[in-house]
Amino acid sequence: MTDKILFTIDxxxxxxxxGQTIIEAADAAxxxxxxxxxQPGLNPFGSCRVCTVRxxxxxxxxxxxxxxxxxxxENDVPDLQALRAELVEMLFVEGNHxxxxxxxxxxxxxxxxxxxxxILAPRLDYCWPQREVDMSHxxxxxxxNRCILCARCVRTSQQVDGKNVFQxxxxxxxxxxxxxxxxxxxxxxxxxxxxxxxxxxVGALLKKxxxxxxxxxxxxxxxxxxxxxxxxAPGQEQ
Amino acid sequence: MxxxxxxxxxxxxxxxxxxxxxxxxxxxxxxxxxGCVDDDSIDAxxxxxxxPRVEVESLVTFYSFLSKQKKGRVVIRLCNDIIDRLLGFDxxxxxxxxxxxxxxxxxTADGITLETTACIGMSDQAPAALxxxxxxxxxxxxxxxxxxxxxxRHMDPRRLVTKLGDGNNAHELVRSMVWNNIRRHSSAADxxxxxxxxxxxxxxxxxxxxxxxxxLSISPAEVIRAIKxxxxxxxxxxxxxxxxxxxxxxxxxxxxxxxxCNADEGEPGTFKDxxxxxxxxxxxxxxxxxxxxxxxANEGILYLRAEYAYLVPYLEMxxxxxxxxxxxxxxxxxxxxxxxxxxxQMGAGAYVCGEETALISSCEGRRGDPKNRPxxxxxxxxxxxxxxxNNVETLCAVxxxxxxGPASFCEHGNQQxxxxxxLSVSGDCLRPGIYEVEFGTRLSRVLELAGGEDAIAVQVxxxxxxMVGPDRFDHNICFDDLGTGGSVMLFGPRRNLLEVVHxxxxxxxxxxxxxxxxxxxGIVQLxxxxxxxxxxxxxxxxxxxxxxxxxxxxQASRCxxxxxxxxxxxxxxxxxxxxxxxxxxxxxxxxRRGFDLAAAVHLGEVLAxxxxxxx
Numbered sequence: 001m002t003d004k005i006l007f008t009i010d011x012x013x014x015x016x017x018x019g020q021t022i023i024e025a026a027d028a029a030x031x032x033x034x035x036x037x038x039q040p041g042l043n044p045f046g047s048c049r050v051c052t053v054r055x056x057x058x059x060x061x062x063x064x065x066x067x068x069x070x071x072x073x074e075n076d077v078p079d080l081q082a083l084r085a086e087l088v089e090m091l092f093v094e095g096n097h098x099x100x101x102x103x104x105x106x107x108x109x110x111x112x113x114x115x116x117x118x119i120l121a122p123r124l125d126y127c128w129p130q131r132e133v134d135m136s137h138x139x140x141x142x143x144x145n146r147c148i149l150c151a152r153c154v155r156t157s158q159q160v161d162g163k164n165v166f167q168x169x170x171x172x173x174x175x176x177x178x179x180x181x182x183x184x185x186x187x188x189x190x191x192x193x194x195x196x197x198x199x200x201x202v203g204a205l206l207k208k209x210x211x212x213x214x215x216x217x218x219x220x221x222x223x224x225x226x227x228x229x230x231x232x233a234p235g236q237e238q
Numbered sequence: 239m240x241x242x243x244x245x246x247x248x249x250x251x252x253x254x255x256x257x258x259x260x261x262x263x264x265x266x267x268x269x270x271x272x273g274c275v276d277d278d279s280i281d282a283x284x285x286x287x288x289x290p291r292v293e294v295e296s297l298v299t300f301y302s303f304l305s306k307q308k309k310g311r312v313v314i315r316l317c318n319d320i321i322d323r324l325l326g327f328d329x330x331x332x333x334x335x336x337x338x339x340x341x342x343x344x345x346t347a348d349g350i351t352l353e354t355t356a357c358i359g360m361s362d363q364a365p366a367a368l369x370x371x372x373x374x375x376x377x378x379x380x381x382x383x384x385x386x387x388x389x390x391r392h393m394d395p396r397r398l399v400t401k402l403g404d405g406n407n408a409h410e411l412v413r414s415m416v417w418n419n420i421r422r423h424s425s426a427a428d429x430x431x432x433x434x435x436x437x438x439x440x441x442x443x444x445x446x447x448x449x450x451x452x453x454l455s456i457s458p459a460e461v462i463r464a465i466k467x468x469x470x471x472x473x474x475x476x477x478x479x480x481x482x483x484x485x486x487x488x489x490x491x492x493x494x495x496x497x498x499c500n501a502d503e504g505e506p507g508t509f510k511d512x513x514x515x516x517x518x519x520x521x522x523x524x525x526x527x528x529x530x531x532x533x534x535a536n537e538g539i540l541y542l543r544a545e546y547a548y549l550v551p552y553l554e555m556x557x558x559x560x561x562x563x564x565x566x567x568x569x570x571x572x573x574x575x576x577x578x579x580x581x582x583q584m585g586a587g588a589y590v591c592g593e594e595t596a597l598i599s600s601c602e603g604r605r606g607d608p609k610n611r612p613x614x615x616x617x618x619x620x621x622x623x624x625x626x627x628n629n630v631e632t633l634c635a636v637x638x639x640x641x642x643g644p645a646s647f648c649e650h651g652n653q654q655x656x657x658x659x660x661l662s663v664s665g666d667c668l669r670p671g672i673y674e675v676e677f678g679t680r681l682s683r684v685l686e687l688a689g690g691e692d693a694i695a696v697q698v699x700x701x702x703x704x705m706v707g708p709d710r711f712d713h714n715i716c717f718d719d720l721g722t723g724g725s726v727m728l729f730g731p732r733r734n735l736l737e738v739v740h741x742x743x744x745x746x747x748x749x750x751x752x753x754x755x756x757x758x759x760g761i762v763q764l765x766x767x768x769x770x771x772x773x774x775x776x777x778x779x780x781x782x783x784x785x786x787x788x789x790x791x792x793q794a795s796r797c798x799x800x801x802x803x804x805x806x807x808x809x810x811x812x813x814x815x816x817x818x819x820x821x822x823x824x825x826x827x828x829x830r831r832g833f834d835l836a837a838a839v840h841l842g843e844v845l846a847x848x849x850x851x852x853x
Contacts, residue, residue, distance in 0.1 A: 046610050047754050049794040059793040064610040086790045090759035123783065125766040149752070164290035169299040171588070173762060175752030180292040182277050
């Protein structure tokens, strides 16, 4: 017990195990910090920034920052929730997201966060990028229109599946998901059973022939909003 | 792929011991040899190094100086920095383009590629370009045409240099037309007002070996204490106390530690490291050796931006001479106290690599993505080893402090900012160049020295710094007031400041690594709103939106690039708001001014094959 790290989130006292990040300690204590790129069990990545909290007054990402003894963490405060909402909005306008006919609708973490933050229509400018869809694989597809560059597939493929199917290429606005093949996904050793497929929080990496299987009203986030008690660390899709 | 190519690639990999941490060097050399790192080369490199091919592709597509498409034998990279744009970039580009008969981004049949590139560190002699590795400066449209005609005759960029620059620019291993433009405060020619001579610490005549002798005659802890006493802070811009950084690195567990000199001088408008690398390399390498002794490191890396590749043969010679003199090597100065050597790591065109963790990623042969902190480099940096990254100018100051002692260093500057600062002054002024000033010098004094008193705005610290108007020209150059890594850009009365801000946003958009949401998306969003305002379609609310987006970027971005990328907008909104206010008007009749009806229905009209009339 002596080596636990005592700190607070919004005034609630927590005891973190050494080596835990703030988000891991919060999950263990049942405190929800919104997130997209974080997935329990994977190495922290810190790209979406939706889990931004304030640690002793300084903003940092809860998925990469370990707590320090006595650290004061602010999480559920209006300005941070507004900041997170804007980050979610940024991801919406950056890609081409059409929830009304996306087969991930109702179980998409990006969409679920937008509902949680009460985003109706973005205030930001749509970028309408030209992006590709890779249908080459017999069982899987990549729709780059919906990719939010969270690297959950990249990391899951490496760290869980023991493969190297995915990686990012390009820089800045030209950064995009690529596959370990000269041509397309069909040229890789990706398989429908890969954990990497289930790791995608949005509708970018999907299994073929199973879309819309769950009717509206019975989809994952139809029942409870994302981050509800008992389901605060969604991680991989059930 | 021809077997010749496969053999070339495998030979290059072998040169680097088939070591995946040297992937950047390997790709640079493949690019130099084959004119590209195409899919065949990527496959060959991946097979040889036993890497996933997508890892190699990931690196190749990150750096501006690497490409999958084949480039010509000669690549002309015209600098598109704002200063170059003010001084004739458009005309020079048009002349290159017309004479070559191609658009930027294309290659002629006879093998000349034309491109534009971010600041190449020649703002004091803009417009400038790199022809392969050779800088050509003070261009105009006539010179551009001549350069093309010359190249077509011999295809040898080195033969473009007919008149050599001053100092070591004329050294046989450099042979460049670049001028140092070191300005003396008191010279009658430079400063007719006859003001007093400025201090010379960093730029004082070349270093004597005393600094290293003195350092090695005391303990590492005493060296660190001397640096702490001097109150030296990092000269790259962030201003972290150097002594503290060294102490952390020294205290980190591990026997193998690394000193890296950050010579990835990429902040637009900065060129002081170019001059230090040309004229004071011994002072830099002595500073690295002293740092190595203080923190207990045996390895030093000079991370040099690709744009300064023309200095490499000269710098390698300086390193060789230092080894011969016993200033580097297994037993530095023969005192049995230190083993230290330095290698040069070349960059490949990525501004973000000036960020210390991105720089470390790049040294490891990866994409220049910044790393998550913690762990900090002092704990786990290059290859997981405790690493100390210092700026070129900081290391020069270290050498000076060891030479003269911390007390005389502290005589200059003020309490928070000791010593002097090298400023790279460019833009609308009579005397662009390098100025060494004491910390605490007023900006107005700098404008006076450079002959740019009529500036309507000054960008202090480059795009990531701040834009200030005349009401703040009486502020001081120092960490706690007008902080700067060295870039000071002057904009005269005729300039459109929003075009300047727009150019900076384009720069950041090009240079963002794209890792995190706020930086990758926020910069584009700021640019889109700014373009609306500049087009006269902005509303007062658009200014609030820009401030909101900028604050999100500042708070949520993962590294210094994203945290400061909104500064051109935020600082100009704060200091020069009237420039924006003159362009925005409230919405009328409930219709957003930014909504362009004609553009919105354009595609529909095309599809329907008819045109509507809009009011």
